[in-house]
Amino acid sequence: MASLQDINKRFNAVMPFITPIGVVLGLLLGHRLDPYRFLGTYLFAFITFVGALGVSYRQFAQIVHRMTSVLLVLFCAHIVLPVLVALLGRVVFPTQPDIVTGFILLSSIPIAVTAFIWSTIYDGDAALALSLIILDTLLSPLLTPLTIRVLADTSVVIDQGGIMSSLLVMIVLPSLVGMLVTQTMPKVAKGAVLYLSPITKPLLIAVVVINVGVLAGSLSFSWVYVPLLLMNFFVIVLGFLLVYVLARYVLNVDRPSLVSMTFTGGMRNISAALVLATTYFSPLAALPVILGILFQQTFVGLLGGVLFARRGKHLSS
Numbered sequence: 566m567a568s569l570q571d572i573n574k575r576f577n578a579v580m581p582f583i584t585p586i587g588v589v590l591g592l593l594l595g596h597r598l599d600p601y602r603f604l605g606t607y608l609f610a611f612i613t614f615v616g617a618l619g620v621s622y623r624q625f626a627q628i629v630h631r632m633t634s635v636l637l638v639l640f641c642a643h644i645v646l647p648v649l650v651a652l653l654g655r656v657v658f659p660t661q662p663d664i665v666t667g668f669i670l671l672s673s674i675p676i677a678v679t680a681f682i683w684s685t686i687y688d689g690d691a692a693l694a695l696s697l698i699i700l701d702t703l704l705s706p707l708l709t710p711l712t713i714r715v716l717a718d719t720s721v722v723i724d725q726g727g728i729m730s731s732l733l734v735m736i737v738l739p740s741l742v743g744m745l746v747t748q749t750m751p752k753v754a755k756g757a758v759l760y761l762s763p764i765t766k767p768l769l770i771a772v773v774v775i776n777v778g779v780l781a782g783s784l785s786f787s788w789v790y791v792p793l794l795l796m797n798f799f800v801i802v803l804g805f806l807l808v809y810v811l812a813r814y815v816l817n818v819d820r821p822s823l824v825s826m827t828f829t830g831g832m833r834n835i836s837a838a839l840v841l842a843t844t845y846f847s848p849l850a851a852l853p854v855i856l857g858i859l860f861q862q863t864f865v866g867l868l869g870g871v872l873f874a875r876r877g878k879h880l881s882s
Contacts (some may be wrong), residue, residue, distance in 0.1 A: 572763045585859045587770040591777025598778030605775050606731060608768050611738045612836075612861050613702070615761045616678035617743025618754045620695050625744065628696035634812070638697055638830045641808045643708050647672045650800055651716040656874040657761035657796055662718035664793065667850035670838050671857050672800060675705040675736060680825075680832040683865055687873040689824030697829040706732040709841075723842055724845045731844065735837055767837060776839045777802045777855060789851070798864075805831030805868055824873055828865070835861055 591598065628635055643728040652667035676698045684694040701708075706729040714725055747754040808830025812818050818826065835857045842851035 570666060570715070573648075574707070583766075584773060586744075587773035588777050588846040588855060588858055591774040594774065596672060596778065598771045598775050601775050602779050602843075605772050605843075606735055608772050609659045609735045609837060612765045612768055613678065613736050614739035615758065615765050616681075617699065617740040618747055618758045618761070620699055620744050621748040621751070622744055623748065624692065625696055625699050625797060627692060628700060631693055631822075632695070633816060634693060634826055635697060635700065636817060637811055638808055638826050639701065639704075641811065642676070642804070642829050643673060643712060645806060646800075646804055647712050647716055649803065653796065653799075657792055661849065662850060663847045665851035666713065666723075666846060667842065667853035668796065668800060669713055669716050670709075670796075670842060670846070670850065671833060671835065671853050672804065673709050674833045674835065674838040674841070675709065675732075676701045676829045677834045677861075680828040681709060683828045683832070683869060684825040687824045687869050688821060689828065690821040693822055694825035694829055697825070699740055699744070701829075702736050705736055706730075707829075714777070726840055727845055732837070735840065736834070743753045743840050772836050773839065774860060776836075776843045793852060794856060797853055798860055800853075801831070801857065801860050801864055804833070805864075809872065820873075827868075827872065831868070832861065832865060833857070 647669055650668050651665065651874075654668045654850060661815045677715070678698060681694045681698055683689055709732060710723070710728045712724040713723055713728070743754075746757070807829055809823070809827045812823050812826045812830075835854060838854045839851065839858065842854045
């Protein structure tokens with residue numbers, strides 16, 4: 566009989582293929598999922614809580630010794646990338662500010678918890694990855710709404726307070742509780758992760774299905790959206806390569822740090838973005854987010870194979 570760890574590993578391996586299926590399922594079920602819309606926020610809060618288990622406040626405090634790496638990732642993820650995306654979006658979609666806003670949301674949402682999984686798969690620096698994820702998570706109620714407010718078109722109505730509240734409930738508070746449990750009851754936290762991690766995978770799919778279903782009746786895909794597909798792919802690739810190039814050739818970090826910085830710099834918490842998009846923005850703004858779900862998980866596996874397949878302690882610059 567397979568152990569819980571084996572089950573979790575199998576889930577991790579197939580998630581890039583299952584997540585797009587969740588998008589399709591949501592489109593097929595459509596508004597039949599409307600009664601379950603409220604569950605998205607709470608399911609995601611639980612997923613975040615489980616993701617924070619295993620990180621204590623003491624471990625998180627060690628981030629002060631890695632501030633150069635941390636600041637580079639945050640600078641790229643929350644300043645350089647969103648600004649480039651906003652500028653490019655206005656060129657490609659000059660008459661569709663909602664789509665541009667969707668791309669800004671996609672690029673400014675906090676780091677995905679799954680970035681830690683991919684970091685460990687390719688022998689990254691686990692402590693650095695976790696610290697970056699937690700720090701970015703804690704800052705998200707300030708950074709994400711502020712970025713959208715500054716970069717989005719003035720014609721787009723933005724509920725900044727609502728976005729902040731949702732990020733607090735979905736991400737910040739569960740993370741703090743998870744770290745508190747780890748700090749005060751490390752054995753309990755370790756055991757809980759073993760049992761709860763496999764459960765979070767189908768719950769994440771449920772979040773995707775519910776939120777895509779809510780939008781299904783408002784979306785109409787056509788060849789008109791080919792530029793949107795191309796830009797979405799470009800934005801996701803840019804997020805990874807921007808951090809990779811600067812970390813490797815400017816900071817000249819060691820291989821484990823490079824792996825973790827690349828994945829945390831490139832992977833966005835798109836499921837959280839989807840919840841925000843369906844709650845606070847128009848259906849058009851949700852399009853880049855939905856496509857981001859399809860592209861990110863697929864691309865991250867390819868990226869890891871290309872950049873980090875050859876293992877070793879250091880990468881020469």
